[in-house]
Amino acid sequence: MVLSGKSWVDTGAQFIHGASDANPVYSLLKQHNLLSELVTEEGSELFLNDKGSKVDTEFANRMYEAGEEIIWRKHEGLIGKSLGEHFAEESQQLIQKWGSPEEEQHKILSILHLVGKNYFCNMGDDLNVEGKMFMLKDKLLEDLPKDRLLLNRPVSKVYWEGSFRNEEGHQFPVCLLCENGEQILADHVVVTVSVGYLKTAASTFFDPPLPQEKLEAVEKLGFGCLNKIFLEYEEAFWESDISSISLVWEGETPADLSSSTTRWIKSLQHFTVMRPKETFGNVLIGWCSGNVAEHVETLTEQELTAPTTSVFSGNPSIPVPKRVLRTQWQSKKFIQGTYTYIPPGIDAKIMDKLAEPLSSSKKPSVVLFAGEGTIKELYGTVQGALLSGHREAERLAQHYGRAVSTTAACSLPDQEN
Numbered sequence: 001m002v003l004s005g006k007s008w009v010d011t012g013a014q015f016i017h018g019a020s021d022a023n024p025v026y027s028l029l030k031q032h033n034l035l036s037e038l039v040t041e042e043g044s045e046l047f048l049n050d051k052g053s054k055v056d057t058e059f060a061n062r063m064y065e066a067g068e069e070i071i072w073r074k075h076e077g078l079i080g081k082s083l084g085e086h087f088a089e090e091s092q093q094l095i096q097k098w099g100s101p102e103e104e105q106h107k108i109l110s111i112l113h114l115v116g117k118n119y120f121c122n123m124g125d126d127l128n129v130e131g132k133m134f135m136l137k138d139k140l141l142e143d144l145p146k147d148r149l150l151l152n153r154p155v156s157k158v159y160w161e162g163s164f165r166n167e168e169g170h171q172f173p174v175c176l177l178c179e180n181g182e183q184i185l186a187d188h189v190v191v192t193v194s195v196g197y198l199k200t201a202a203s204t205f206f207d208p209p210l211p212q213e214k215l216e217a218v219e220k221l222g223f224g225c226l227n228k229i230f231l232e233y234e235e236a237f238w239e240s241d242i243s244s245i246s247l248v249w250e251g252e253t254p255a256d257l258s259s260s261t262t263r264w265i266k267s268l269q270h271f272t273v274m275r276p277k278e279t280f281g282n283v284l285i286g287w288c289s290g291n292v293a294e295h296v297e298t299l300t301e302q303e304l305t306a307p308t309t310s311v312f313s314g315n316p317s318i319p320v321p322k323r324v325l326r327t328q329w330q331s332k333k334f335i336q337g338t339y340t341y342i343p344p345g346i347d348a349k350i351m352d353k354l355a356e357p358l359s360s361s362k363k364p365s366v367v368l369f370a371g372e373g374t375i376k377e378l379y380g381t382v383q384g385a386l387l388s389g390h391r392e393a394e395r396l397a398q399h400y401g402r403a404v405s406t407t408a409a410c411s412l413p414d415q416e417n
């Protein structure tokens with residue numbers, strides 16, 4: 001996506017979760033010299049209340065950290081509850097434990113409310129590699145023979161129990177029928193479509209249909225939505241060292257974590273400042289998730305601009321952004337959301353079921369499954385998607401008695417639950 005014809009923005013992944021040499025995406029970026037060009041600038045956080053005034057940064061950061069601690073120890077007492085419900089309960093207990101005066105309680109809860117809205121990923125340090133993920137994709141594509149790569153071929157059906165003959169008379173167990181009528185014959189197919197897509201298409205996409213336990217896995221897994229709203233300003237209204245702006249809604253508490261669409265602006269998590277300014281200009285990214293993210297996809301540019309600007313309206317000199325863009329991951333037919341998640345009460349091992357290959361009556365592993373939703377240790381991440389692909393490549397290599405050398409040598413982290 002391009003803003004003002006000069007800077008591009010990432011519509012999808014932009015962080016390496018757990019940035020270290022053990023992370024295969026980090027290693028690949030490093031190997032392709034994409035990390036050396038990265039400009040990382042430490043910045044400060046700005047907390048603004050809904051009247052446009054600054055909230056004391058030291059106080060806000062202290063409360064925010066207290067909230068984060070609740071999230072990090074979430075596994076205690078999280079049985080059968082959503083993280084949001086657990087967080088709301090623990091926040092109340094924290095306030096009672098501190099015995100804070102009533103007017104301070106409101107302030108504390110409104111900061112904790114911010115924590116509850118945010119997305120957390122406990123995989124180690126996050127590295128913002130804005131713009132580099134899709135450069136990496138282009139670099140990786142250079143290694144693929146161009147005549148082997150077919151893009152823009154939506155598949156409408158995977159036939160996997162057949163004997164399909166090509167012009168040379170070779171027989172194949174798999175036939176992919178594309179939406180344009182083209183047929184692609186294969187010995188094996190690795191299906192990497194999203195869990196979101198499978199939720200609507202799984203029952204008709206495969207012939208023969210998927211086994212019941214796989215359909216159940218698709219049904220039971222959650223597929224959430226995260227959208228970004230890019231606001232581009234003529235001039236920055238924030239100081240040059242600011243890296244994020246959080247809006248503190250006074251009077252809101254973690255228990256107010258509703259996903260009411262009429263209050264969508266209150267559900268924005270925070271705004272990230274795209275840095276450095278020389279590369280990106282004056283751009284903020286607003287983050288939203290869940291029902292609110294879906295609602296944001298339906299709004300017009302005008303409907304997006306007016307309230308996002310008015311939340312900063314304590315300062316009348318703040319102009320309207322000159323451009324607004326937002327992602328629409330839920331509406332994309334071939335994704336239908338963003339991340340797989342594990343709903344309360346569902347065992348993560350269900351992802352192993354989704355990952356199991358299908359064998360036809362004549363040949364093993366004719367349909368293999370990869371993608372972030374098939375890897376319980378790293379779902380929701382680019383490295384998870386990558387390693388799930390390596391896992392299936394390795395499966396096929398073993399089947400044919402070949403050695404593989406991939407970054408799959410990177411070990412998976414231990415699963416906490």
Ligand SMILES: Cc1cc2nc3c(=O)[nH]c(=O)nc-3n(C[C@H](O)[C@H](O)[C@H](O)COP(=O)(O)OP(=O)(O)OC[C@H]3O[C@@H](n4cnc5c(N)ncnc54)[C@H](O)[C@@H]3O)c2cc1C
Nearest residue numbers: 012013014015154155193194334338371372380381382385
């Ligand atoms: C807004 C956003 C922010 C994110 N931020 C981060 C981040 O900072 N760090 C991180 O690690 N991860 C992040 N992620 C998650 C990460 O992008 C995903 O986990 C990863 O891309 C999943 O890869 P995948 O190959 O499993 O699936 P996808 O990337 O969804 O690829 C599936 C592919 O299948 C194709 N497809 C579907 N149906 C068909 C069909 N019928 N025929 C042909 N093709 C089909 C789709 O078009 C798509 O290209 C983010 C995701 C989003 C959306």
